[in-house]
Amino acid sequence: MPEGHSIHRIARHFDEVFVNQTLQLSSPQGRFADGAKLLDGHRAVASEAYGKHWFLYFDNELVLNVHLGMYGAWTFGGQQQSSIGAPRKIGEQEDHNDAAVELTEPRPTTRVRIIGDHSWADLVGASVCRTLTLDEAQDVIDAIGPDPLRADADPERFYDAAAKTRRRIGAILMDQKVIGGIGNIYRAEGLFRQDLNPHTPANAIPREIHEAIWEDQVHLLHIGVETGRIITTEPEHRPGIPLAEAFPAHANYVYQRQGQQCLVCGKDAIVVEPLEARKLYWCTACQGG
DNA sequence: ATTCGATGGCTAT
DNA sequence: TAGCCCTCGAATG
Numbered sequence: 001m002p003e004g005h006s007i008h009r010i011a012r013h014f015d016e017v018f019v020n021q022t023l024q025l026s027s028p029q030g031r032f033a034d035g036a037k038l039l040d041g042h043r044a045v046a047s048e049a050y051g052k053h054w055f056l057y058f059d060n061e062l063v064l065n066v067h068l069g070m071y072g073a074w075t076f077g078g079q080q081q082s083s084i085g086a087p088r089k090i091g092e093q094e095d096h097n098d099a100a101v102e103l104t105e106p107r108p109t110t111r112v113r114i115i116g117d118h119s120w121a122d123l124v125g126a127s128v129c130r131t132l133t134l135d136e137a138q139d140v141i142d143a144i145g146p147d148p149l150r151a152d153a154d155p156e157r158f159y160d161a162a163a164k165t166r167r168r169i170g171a172i173l174m175d176q177k178v179i180g181g182i183g184n185i186y187r188a189e190g191l192f193r194q195d196l197n198p199h200t201p202a203n204a205i206p207r208e209i210h211e212a213i214w215e216d217q218v219h220l221l222h223i224g225v226e227t228g229r230i231i232t233t234e235p236e237h238r239p240g241i242p243l244a245e246a247f248p249a250h251a252n253y254v255y256q257r258q259g260q261q262c263l264v265c266g267k268d269a270i271v272v273e274p275l276e277a278r279k280l281y282w283c284t285a286c287q288g289g
Numbered sequence: 290a291t292t293c294g295a296t297g298g299c300t301a302t
Numbered sequence: 303t304a305g306c307c308c309t310c311g312a313a314t315g
Binding site: 005006052068070072127128174176183185187230277279 | 294297
């Protein structure tokens, strides 16, 4: 997916382009026909992201809640044309702004189409697309750990959870109940940037390191929000390579770089191994065997 | 033409 | 831990 940075970009886009407008909602695919009908013709009043969940609040006290899952993506058209969500190519940059486009026939798989005053948005492939009450939306939010991209996030919740569990740090960083918004790339890259062995029990790691992990995720995710790309390397580790040309070989340290030379230690020590049904990438030299 | 894999996560066992 | 959902470009035949 779409890690947390993409969801916050989506929230920002809806805030800028659709909030405070009366919206038309439909489900060309049909699977969200009932939910769309509940919101169709109502005014959007707020757009917010928590971790990987996105919420669009309407003036009838109902909420559109979308989780992109692995394959979901929004396509935006009209005044601002762009696309945010699951990349279809490695390192694809989100938000290709182009000339305005006409309202086109939706793809048959379009779960929901939203039409505002000047723009439209199509959603495909999402694992969750539903209409919730305000209470139900709050329940979803309450189940998500602190989100490093939110100004109101309480990192103490993350420190507390990390201090109390012997689960591996590589596992809990992807646990949305512990910390919200981090996916497989930010997990791997964040651990690399702290020289941390992913298998270290979380409760064996000093609090200062957990604080450093949090602060670094705040830093990295904000870069993601601003650029629409997951960039985790420091300029000194991609010497002479313009950012635009850094993909896919030099934008990340370990993600999908198994068998390649480590950008920091130079050794052929980057491995990939399963961790809780996902692929974990790390440098066995830099991150302590 | 067909299969595969991917930045996720739920549920059943 | 395994199966399943959802989509589509890339990889494979």
